[in-house]
Amino acid sequence: MSQVFHEIEKKIIASLRDNPKQTPESLEKSTHLSPDQIRRGIEWLKLKDLAIVTESQSSVISLGKNGIESFQKGLPERRLLDLLKSGPKKLSDLQKELGFVFGPSIGLARKNNWIEASSDQISIKNFPSELPGEKTLKLIGNEKLSKDKLDPNDLSGLLKRPDFIIEDIIKSKEVSLSDSAKSIELSDTAGEIDVEAKVPEVFVARTHPLKDTINEIREIFVTLGFSEIFGNMTQSSFWNFDALFTPQDHPARELQDTFYLDKINAKKIGTPDQIRKVSESHKKNWRYQWDINEARKMVLRTHTTCVTIKHLAENKPDEARIFSLGRVFRNEKVSYKHLVEFNQIEGVVVGKDASLRNLMGIQREFYKRIGITKIKFWPTFFPYTEPSLQTMVYNEKLGKWIELFGMGIFRPEVTKPLGITKPVLAWGGGIERIAMLKYDLDDVREFYNNNLGWLRSATKCQ
Known part of the structure; x- marks a missing residue:
């Protein structure tokens, strides 16, 4: 079957036969077609291997x-x-x-x-x-x-x-016909329909790779018997810091590290008993004068632990397996591994027999289900857990161990003032870091760059 050509293609082919090498601008003049028609006609001919487009650039001083x-x-x-x-x-x-x-x-x-x-x-x-x-x-x-x-x-x-x-720098294009285009009989193509012509590629809408990772993590914890809890993205400093035994002069509470809501203070931050006992814990252990006005300052939450500890303080369960998942905010310089806004998973287990061994077992099972097998735990320090561990996973691409989740057992200074009597196992970490391993990325900003080429290639892998 002979090829079928649009009138635009016919005019471009005829013009190039008279003048074998032309720029798109000269084709506009010789064919009396619009710039958009010339652009589309050249692309159609390129797809049929009938046009050759040579791009060049020159410098003008x-x-x-x-x-x-x-x-x-x-x-x-x-x-x-x-x-x-x-x-x-x-x-x-x-x-x-x-x-x-x-x-x-x-x-x-x-x-x-x-x-x-x-x-x-x-x-x-x-x-x-x-x-x-x-x-x-x-x-x-x-x-x-x-x-x-x-x-x-x-x-x-x-x-x-x-x-x-x-x-x-001046870029230019030159269009010419391929050898096969030079022998085409344009008059033989009138009235025919090319049933073999390619149709436009359609990309079906689907969820973002990062959202897929969030959904996968949520499903893993639900199947492990955990229940999800929710909380506001704005929190008082009392629940974001003070209830977690973070002193009011800690560097994390500086403007350089935390986003404060300007001129907004919380009217109610906790029960009078909670405020009194948290205050006494700070005064006794950190040895400074605790200020309730500092605790009233509203912030964009820096972690989801504030949601968890508030839930435990309000419900005081003897046994619980809960997790919270959502956006958190840090006033940091954006880089390949840091964002000012990212997603975090936070989980706790409450029970009289809860131990560090249980916590490591839960972590191993979680990583196994998400596809990470080479892990180990390093001792570390966190203000509100003791003992504390850092999960390390091996990144094959980088050829080294990298940090993921932090974990530990809530300190008595955190749980006792809030009336929580059973041991609390806690862990948390950034979801973007897990997604980077999953999609073999070395820059966290790729998730937010709206790079359609990468997004389509990433979703095809799922």
């Missing part, structure tokens, strides 16, 4: 602000040498004559051994007939020149000088 001044008045060093033609000059006189170009002119002249200094005077040592860059300035003038028409050695010095040279 013009003078910047300082370059124009040097073209009109001479290079700073040339102006210096011209002043010294009549004989040695005092530094102060030269400075007055040259103004702000005095420094650069003296520096270049000394560097090239054109001048010599004695006491407070400067005199000529060598007087070159043409200085580096002067030939290029004369050639360019007030025009724009192709870079390949200039002496690269003479140009290189000017390129290093601020605001002397402006280099514009």
Whole structure:
């Protein structure tokens, strides 16, 4: 079956047969088609292997602000040498004559051994007939020149000088017919329908890879017998810090690390008994005067632990397996491994026989279900757990162990003031870090870059 062509394609092929190599702009004139029609027609012919598009780029050079001044008045060093033609000059006189170009002119002249200094005077040592860059300035003038028409050695010095040279990169396309297109009979194609023509590729909508990871983690904890709890993303400092035995002068409570809600304070932060006992715990153990006004300050939660501890304080369960999952906020510099807003999973187990061994077992089972098998635990320090451990998992791509979840047993200073009598196992960590391992990424920002190419490739893997 012969190929079928749109009228746009026919006009482009006919024009290229008359003039074998053309730019899209020249095709617009020769075919009387619009720029959009030319663009679409070229793409159609490329898909059929009938058009060849060659892309190239060239550099065009013009003078910047300082370059124009040097073209009109001479290079700073040339102006210096011209002043010294009549004989040695005092530094102060030269400075007055040259103004702000005095420094650069003296520096270049000394560097090239054109001048010599004695006491407070400067005199000529060598007087070159043409200085580096002067030939290029004369050639360019007030025009724009192709870079390949200039002496690269003479140009290189000017390129290093601020605001002397402006280099514009001009990209261009050239369209020609492939060998197979040259023998096509366009008249034979009238009225036919190409039933083999490709249809546009359709990308079916689906959830974001990070959302898939969140849903997977939620499902794992639910199947392990945990119940999900929820809390506000804004919290009082009392529940975000004080109830977790974080002293009011701790660096984490500084503006550099935490987002505070401006001029907003919580009216109610806890029961009078909770406030009194938390206050006494801080005074006794940290030995400072606890301030209720600091505890009333509202923040964007820095972790989901505040949701968990508030739930335990209100319900005081003898046994519980709960988790909270949601966004948290840290006032940090954005980098390949840090964000100001990210997702965190937090879980606790309450029970009279709960132990660190139980906690490590739960963590191992969670990582196994998400596909991470090489893990180990390192002792560490957290303000509100003792003992505390850091989960380390092996990243095959990086070839090293990396930190993931922190974990431990809530300190008595946290649980007793809130009336929680049973041991509490707790752990938490960033979901984006797990997702980075899952999708083999080394930059957490990729999840938020809206890179459609990566998003489509990532979702195909699922």
